[in-house]
Amino acid sequence: MEFGWTAAQTARFEDTLAAVAEAFPPGERPSAGFYTRTSWRRLGKLGLLGLSVPVRYGGGGLGALDTAHQMEALGRGCAHTGMVFGAGAHLFACAMPIADFGTAAARERFLPGMCGGELIAGNAMTEAEAGSDVARLAVAAVRVPGGWVLNGEKSFVTNGPEADVFVTYATTDPAAGHLGTTGFVVARSAAGLTVGEPFGKMGLDEVPAGGLRFADCFVPDDQVLGEPGSGGAIFQHSMGWERACLFAGFLGLYDTLVERCVRHARDRRQSGRRIADFQAVSHRVADMKLRLEAARLLLYRACWEMDQGGPATLAVALSKLAVSEGLVAGALDAVRIFGGRGYTRADGVEAVLRDAVPTVLFSGTSDVQRNLVARELGL
Missing domain, CATH: 1.20.140.10 (Butyryl-CoA Dehydrogenase, subunit A, domain 3)
Known part of the structure; x- marks a missing residue:
């Protein structure tokens, strides 16, 4: 088995580590409060918010192993661990579902800004009575002409209070169990979406987290992820x-x-x-x-x-x-x-x-x- 990195991988790791250290100096302890839009855009300029997203949408087009190497460099070089976590949630729980399962319109609308740092994304899955159990989501979506209407609440959304776009999941067929869940991309500006205030946490202080409430929130068909029921x-x-x-x-x-x-x-x-x-x-x-x-x-x-x-x-x-x-x-x-x-x-x-x-x-x-x-x- 080959355990060593290639010369290109080593160089990329060292370059990223140096760039992160320059953007977020090692001796600089995180200040009180959450990350700023300026810091987030720095991550985008370094290419760290779109590592595994296809190049055509502004990403790095890297595979999982090369992406992990870059995330390791970020975690090693940046003392703002909450922001590192927020960036990972943004990329892997939000950008990758859009890149792999979003419509062409959704990919074009959201991914370039997400990769570049202009947009922040939050993954809205967790509910008061459902965490990892995707078959029992209380948030429900009902089919209407041209799209879906969502109702219900999500209890814990990393990046939520600052996010511009959300990847969320809702029950669309209660009788179908895990085959009755559908994924959606929802813009913060959507009517009927209320974004909660950040709540206090034990750690990861630099990243905000809060809840979401959907009240007759309309999501168009071109912002559905995959086929209905594949969520x-x-x-x-x-x-x-x-x-x-x-x-x-x-x-x-x-x-x-x-x-x-x-x-x-x-x-x-x-x-x-x-x-x-x-x-x-x-x-x-x-x-x-x-x-x-x-x-x-x-x-x-x-x-x-x-x-x-x-x-x-x-x-x-x-x-x-x-x-x-x-x-x-x-x-x-x-x-x-x-x-x-x-x-x-x-x-x-x-x-x-x-x-x-x-x-x-x-x-x-x-x-x-x-x-x-x-x-x-x-x-």
Whole structure:
């Protein structure tokens, strides 16, 4: 098996890392509040909001593995982890469904602005009584001449309060189960759509999240994703991209965290010795590195399988589990290694832990991933 990157991949990674560091200086801690439109447009100019979108719509035309490499560079080089997450949700849960299943009119209308940074997109799936269960969505869509009318509420939309366009899913045939869900692209300006205010979160502070309310909201036929009833399959397709490539951004964050812990263990002294000389510390760092490299290999394998055209369901679920659970464990280790400094906000270590915790929840919880693994194993 070939584990090395090509010269072109290495150069692209280094170029992106340098560009991200220049656009978002490493020593610059995120200020209070959400990302700005200026910062978002910087991501667009760097090509990071359309990595896997076809070139004809302003994207990079990259496959899953090359896209993951670029997201890893972004996560490694940018301290604004909430914005990195928001960019991934925008690209993988919104742009990719439009690119792969949208009508020609929808692709032309939305994708260039989404890739360039002029538009922000939010994925509106989660409801109060439905997260990963696409067969029980309370938001309903009814067929009318020329399109559909949507009614209901979505409870958690990443980027929602700032988004210009939403990819959402609604029940169009309650009797058809998972075959009765349809995907839609909805502009913020649509009559009957109310965008909620941002709510407070545990972490990922730089990205806003809020709810949506549809009240007799008309969506034209040319903004339907795929065929009516195919929304469940389209959503799962987008989750394949998100669970693999978005989590490469958190892989980059984890890589930086390990490096910080190594430097701290070398520099920090207690009882006249470097704390790296205590096995309790050095073994903890070794375990962090083990989880990091195992997660990286699983994630690259998942992306490789996606590029081969296979379903990659097992590989993607395993990689998502490894990255998210490994990062949470690693962030807890980092707080312990930094001690009191890890608990205070000055060094930003506690922020990594807060940013890590939601990775075991979104894009399908860790238990959902374990269910997928068990199903793929025939259990």
